[in-house]
Amino acid sequence: MLATQLIQQGSLLEINAALTGGSVTARALTEASLTQIETLNPSLNAMTQVFPQQALAAADQADARLQQGKNVTYLTGIPVAIKDNLDLLGSRTTCASQLLHAYFPSTDAAVVERLKRAGAIIVGKTNMDELALGSWSLHSAYGRVAHPLDPQRQPGGSSGGSASAVAAGMVPIALGTDTGGSVRQPASLCNLVGLRPTHGIIPNQGLFPSVTAFDTIGPFTRSAMGAAICFQLLSNRDPAAFRLAALQQLQQPLRIAIPNELMTLPLGAGIRPLFEGAIQVFQSFGTALVQVNVPHFHQGTRLYQHFSATGILQSLKHFFNLTKDDPGKLSELITQESVGPEVKARVTRGLRLAAEYGPAGNAETRRARSLFRHRLLDYFDSGVQLIATPTSPVTALTPQEIQNSQHSTHWDLFTIPAAIAGFPALSLPVGFTRDGLPVGLQLMARPGDEITLLRAAIAYEQRMAPLRSFQVN
Numbered sequence: 001m002l003a004t005q006l007i008q009q010g011s012l013l014e015i016n017a018a019l020t021g022g023s024v025t026a027r028a029l030t031e032a033s034l035t036q037i038e039t040l041n042p043s044l045n046a047m048t049q050v051f052p053q054q055a056l057a058a059a060d061q062a063d064a065r066l067q068q069g070k071n072v073t074y075l076t077g078i079p080v081a082i083k084d085n086l087d088l089l090g091s092r093t094t095c096a097s098q099l100l101h102a103y104f105p106s107t108d109a110a111v112v113e114r115l116k117r118a119g120a121i122i123v124g125k126t127n128m129d130e131l132a133l134g135s136w137s138l139h140s141a142y143g144r145v146a147h148p149l150d151p152q153r154q155p156g157g158s159s160g161g162s163a164s165a166v167a168a169g170m171v172p173i174a175l176g177t178d179t180g181g182s183v184r185q186p187a188s189l190c191n192l193v194g195l196r197p198t199h200g201i202i203p204n205q206g207l208f209p210s211v212t213a214f215d216t217i218g219p220f221t222r223s224a225m226g227a228a229i230c231f232q233l234l235s236n237r238d239p240a241a242f243r244l245a246a247l248q249q250l251q252q253p254l255r256i257a258i259p260n261e262l263m264t265l266p267l268g269a270g271i272r273p274l275f276e277g278a279i280q281v282f283q284s285f286g287t288a289l290v291q292v293n294v295p296h297f298h299q300g301t302r303l304y305q306h307f308s309a310t311g312i313l314q315s316l317k318h319f320f321n322l323t324k325d326d327p328g329k330l331s332e333l334i335t336q337e338s339v340g341p342e343v344k345a346r347v348t349r350g351l352r353l354a355a356e357y358g359p360a361g362n363a364e365t366r367r368a369r370s371l372f373r374h375r376l377l378d379y380f381d382s383g384v385q386l387i388a389t390p391t392s393p394v395t396a397l398t399p400q401e402i403q404n405s406q407h408s409t410h411w412d413l414f415t416i417p418a419a420i421a422g423f424p425a426l427s428l429p430v431g432f433t434r435d436g437l438p439v440g441l442q443l444m445a446r447p448g449d450e451i452t453l454l455r456a457a458i459a460y461e462q463r464m465a466p467l468r469s470f471q472v473n
């Protein structure tokens, strides 16, 4: 029972304490995780592949390690799921696409290697939007992922399977990837902490690229402390800087910027009051607020659309070995019936942009990106450590609402700036709307300053009721 409860609701530190204290074994936790998956996955469709034998063997190794008390990390014996665009030796990397149906990688992704070295137990791979393009986990060759709180709704995307698996209580931690928001947005919609580290800090080797210049691997956890621990292990950061005591201490009072432009944006019902309430909590421990104008914030979406279309084009060309410019071959690939509408739309846009603007267009967008980054950096140079926004302008929607939405171009509005700039950002759960749907607050920091980002999130978390995943009825 204890193992099941820990898998359903435990934070990383709670599970680690039970493992090192000997009240639960990695095997019991892994069995509980596999049972949870068996029970819940038929309705949620969060996992694409499950590896019971390998997971149980890894659990026994972790138990031996725990017993000897040698080489134990916070992840030793912890069941973890990884998004199905990350390579795991012996299994397919599907990216939820028929295009990759026979792709068996020859090595583990760098993050998988790090997870294994830390003693984590990889129980399965998670469902996602095809090739990581999308915001709702609706476009998958495996079918849609359902939201654990309300299966009629979507958990966000593209890492919706990872979010759904952690929130539903199948695993306490999952890895996702964030190109334009795909860790932060589903985390926000599923009441989880989702971290997008600085681009390049966690190695992308073994990740099927979506937009190479933006792709970033990050964890979904039930606590900010869990996110900090995962980040340290995945990035190989100095463990001394990430000691628990150091994480629990804010070095100086924070200064957080809030973009004025926010005030005029249409937000889903209940989001603004929860955002403002969370900001008040930050103020209650001495955080100073600064209102700033970020007029170029909106331009991010247009820029991102260019990068995302041309990026996926490059990525597919590379994968299918289309060395010469061969638009015909790519068009042919995507006309296959099995390819979903989002991939079709992006590749078509990518081909159009390439034909219209050529390399000069790319050079221009790269310049615009650099300018965007510098303007954002200016805020941090003016003495602000963090920028706060809601993570998403909407809460979890139904497929019908998604289809009818007038705001599809706004969905990623808040997560795109950090993606364009390559800055670290996280989503922190700040409560539920009247309809019972989770809302997240996004914090963004300067490149390389994950420690301030995580300390701020931990300081908030310490003042709030402990985060808990919810039970599925």
Ligand code: GLN
Binding pocket: 132, 133, 134, 135, 157, 158, 177, 178, 179, 180, 181, 182, 183, 210, 308, 412
């Ligand atoms: N929703 C965004 C898109 O559709 C972001 C996807 C991502 O981060 N992988 O491109």
